[in-house]
Amino acid sequence: GVVRARALAKRLDDAPLAIVDKRREKAGVSEVMNIIGDVKDRFCILIDDIADSAGTLCNAADALKAAGASDVVAYITHGVLSGEAVNRVNASSLRKLVITDSILASDTANASPKIRQLPIAPLLGEAIKRIADETSVSSLFD
Template sequence: MKLMTGNSNLPLAKSIAAYLELPITDASVRRFADEEVFVEINENVRGEDVFVIQSTGYPANDNLMELLICIDALKRASAKRITAVVPYFGYARQDRKPGPRTPISAKLVANLITVAGADRVLSVDLHAGQIQGFFDIPTDNLYAAPVMSADIQARFSGRPITVVSPDVGGVVRARALAKRLDNAPLAIVDKRRERPGESEVMNIIGDVAGRFCILVDDIVDSAGTLANAADALKQSGAEDVVAYCTHGVLSGAAVSRVDNSALRELVITDSIGAQAEAIASGKIRLLTIAPLLAEAIRRIADESSVSSLFD
């Protein structure tokens, strides 16, 4: 097999390549003067099983086009099988029609990746599980929960842990993590979202007084939800609050909001290339999912079980 990457997250691609002890395919992914994306593969990939590693975070449209053009270049170079490895699947939050005359952009992106020539998709913590059904090709949705639970047990073992979902929609994700933490108690933040990017906490469902609370979510974007949830948990008597989120989008003033919040720490994975501001923050820590992705890639190439990674 071969590994290829766009420009969205080179450090993650290099870590995956190091784990698999494979070189990254020699390819040029660059821009013309008018910002058109151009891809040229500088080695033979005919008959190869190729994995294209490319997150579609900011700038989402540029990174998505890079992915599509990489896939097209591989298809025209006669690669045997092309797997799009998309650690962070952009547009995933547009998975339904929230109102009349609105798009389902996650389905559109799934169509684009399929039509470009991908034979398979590998992603991590899709925002909504039904996105797997948007693809007409095999799709593997990996979970960061094993990586997070190992980190929590190493750092906070012995603390009175309660896993907290920042909204009702994230309960399944929070319960899965709580199960890995010896069936830790579960709490839910009941919130009302007035408009995209803004949320108001209403109340806490569950007992958090004197507990070490771990907020768990798939995406942290503006960080408003986490900051409000941390404040509400503290007001309800929580001993301390730590947040674990898979995808650190961290747009706008998110890093500043985290720094000034009641959160003791925000832990994100390297599914998206970390911003310099986030790296410099004293409250934000990075966990790598490179071994998880690399092992899944190895198993797909070997035609062995991927789901057994989470047993």
Template structure:
């Protein structure tokens, strides 16, 4: 078994390697003068079970090409099995046609990864569960909920917790977390999105007065939805509001927006390599999912159950 990495999230790969007690396979990923990606695997991988860790986060296209070329290099080097470990699967929000003459880019990316030569895919909190069906190869979708629930129980035991979904589409995710927190009450923020990147909070479904509210979502991008939801919850009488999101995309002025918002704290995982601004922000905290990914990789290599991780 070998562990290999592109350049998108080297700290996470180092933590996974430490968990597994494995060295990271030596690989050279570099650019030509015209920004073409070139990959050279510097170790023998013939007949090996290789796991390539690469989030397709910003810059999404560069990181995606690195992943595809790494997979192709391994296939041509006669690796026995290649597993693409994609902690954050970019293009996942383009999982359907929102209008006429628009692409389903998540399916296109799935095709690219499969054709490049991947035999298996491992990801975390896919934006839409049906993306697993876009791949014609085995696909495991891990959940960060156990890591998030453990952190909440360690820090906020004794508080009157209500789990809040920032929109109707995230109710299943919120209900799953609420179940892990001893069946905590559930509330929903009814939101109407007027245009991409902007959201308007309409009302709160559920009683949050005097409650410690935990907003849960899979992706925080511009942070507009979370900040608006936090303000609405405070107006509805919430005692305090903390947000947990698996993937901290945090584009543009997102970090500054969080810092001046009604949120007491935003907790993200290291599925995406945090920027210096995010690491130093007062209201941001980062949880590691390296043990979760490391254990899943170990179980795949051993041909044992991955789903039992979440029992």
């Protein structure tokens, strides 16, 4: 994940990068161990592929705030948000959690003032069109 994070930071005009080091002792249980990088007085963006219980995500947000981050938001591709995840997000240090509609959000998630769901249909449609037209799909991300 660090290699992908560096590539994304570079695409964001060489944005500063911090890494949240975590350990997962068993499925569904994680502990934030270390923050590598300076986050004091910084606006922090957490990016991940999946949030199921949202435990790791909320622990990371809390750790960033404890390390002096001014604000923390998260962008997640697939918001599973099972069990108490929405309540966990609502009680966390996260200001906003942005997810895609690759998984239909629950009524509880839709009602949360901290959770926003974005549609991916336009992106998928454009990718399919480009494949059919034999044009570049990767340029969608330039």
